[in-house]
Amino acid sequence: MNLFLLDLIKAAILGLVEGVTEFLPISSTGHLILINNFISFDKEFTFLFDIIIQLGAILAVLFYFWEKIWSFKKNSWYKIIIGVLPAIVLGTFFANAIEEKLFNPWTVATTLLLGGLIILIVEKFKKNPKISSIKDLTFKTAFLIGLIQCLAMIPGTSRSGATIIGALILGASRTVATEFSFFLAIPTMLLASAYSLFKYNAVLNIQQISVLSVGFIVSFFVALAVVRFLINFVQKNNFKAFGYYRIVLGLLIIIYFLVK
DSSP states (O other), X not given: OOHHHHHHHHHXXXXXXXXXXXXXXXXXXXXXXXXXXXXXXXXXXXXXXXXXXXXXXHHHHHHHTHHHHXXXXXXXXXXXXXXXXXXXXXXXXXXXXXXXXXXXXXXXXXHHHHHHHHHHHHHHHOOOOSBOSGXXXXXXXXXXXXXXXXXXXSTTSOHHHHHHHHHHHTTBOHXXXXXXXXXXXXXXXXXXHHHHHHHOOOOOOHXXXXXXXXXXXXXXXXXXXXXXXXXXXXXXXXXXXXXXXXXXHHHHXXXXXXHO
């Protein structure tokens, strides 16, 4: 098969994985680390590719919530800014070290298992929510959710999973927890992507730009569908299915690398 065509197929697959997993509480980074063990580009281009498909996913959120976001009052924007601050501070100091030491399948398997168990425990003992809308979130709660979000720097944890479960523990309804997770994702992921792009200085050729475009487009449209699905899903369902999925996947990863 033509190598360029093969790269386009890889881009579509990885864009699909990113789009499906970015906003579900199952860890997009963890899934990409696993998939990259089987299909990947060279290390430097993979770094850039992962950033671009992540941008595709976050732009899907902007597209979906555009009217709601721009109708926010200042109070809601302040809550989002406060929620993002812990990730900015801790990411500045620890992101590189975590990426160097923990970006591996064993870490992913462990955090998938632990996260799955936590989801099941939280759902089992969840009480009636005290927070039924974004405007009911206090600044303290927004900051605490943002602090919990920082756990997602460990691959396999899931940024959306950490923020959603953190918000549930702090008394938010599933709908509020999910929406606030989306809103926090916008500045968090845009800043992280901008920082990563700033560090990347290689020159791209036409084929690489084509590969990036395919990954970006697939990620955008798949993520848009997933956002719509999740917003509707949480109105009638809990997160237990995602907890079971994480546990099964974590066990399968451990088994695979033990017998490999």
